[in-house]
Amino acid sequence: MKTTINPIRFAGSLLAAGTVLFLAGCASNVNTYERAQSQATSNYIADKRVITDNTLAGTVRVVSINQSTVSGNLLKVQATVENLRSSQRTVNYKFEWIDQDGMALDSANETWKSLPLQGRESTTISTVAVSPRAVDFKLKFRE
Numbered sequence: 001m002k003t004t005i006n007p008i009r010f011a012g013s014l015l016a017a018g019t020v021l022f023l024a025g026c027a028s029n030v031n032t033y034e035r036a037q038s039q040a041t042s043n044y045i046a047d048k049r050v051i052t053d054n055t056l057a058g059t060v061r062v063v064s065i066n067q068s069t070v071s072g073n074l075l076k077v078q079a080t081v082e083n084l085r086s087s088q089r090t091v092n093y094k095f096e097w098i099d100q101d102g103m104a105l106d107s108a109n110e111t112w113k114s115l116p117l118q119g120r121e122s123t124t125i126s127t128v129a130v131s132p133r134a135v136d137f138k139l140k141f142r143e
Contacts, residue, residue, distance in 0.1 A: 030121040042066045060091050078126035083117035090116045093141050095127045097134035
């Protein structure tokens with residue numbers, strides 16, 4: 001028994017499959033809406049950037065870093081991170097805490113965390129120091 005393929009039906013199926021794939025690719029970008037005049041007053045801090053991987057730096061960037069104090073004496077840090085690409089990317093990040101003598105503080109909860117970002121998406125990541133001895137931090141990224 002010989003099977004014949006209807007070329008019009010086959011072309012229609014290809015067109016439908018292509019449309020689905022195209023729309024799925026477009027769905028990775030994120031549109032964001034926010035108040036034009038922000039009511040929040042952020043405590044932005046100046047940061048120093050040490051870039052050792054230019055590919056990673058061209059994929060994800062830190063837009064700003066904000067800090068506050070919670071529970072009376074614990075430092076809280078929040079970074080706004082942006083995916084510079086139009087496709088989804090996943091990066092790993094971790095915070096490290098530093099005391100007033102420049103020594104790293106051990107923190108069991110500050111391990112590498114996965115951060116999936118849709119195309120052109122901005123999001124915030126944050127953490128709170130586990131000790132009031134923490135006066136500074138480092139934010140690290142890797143792919």
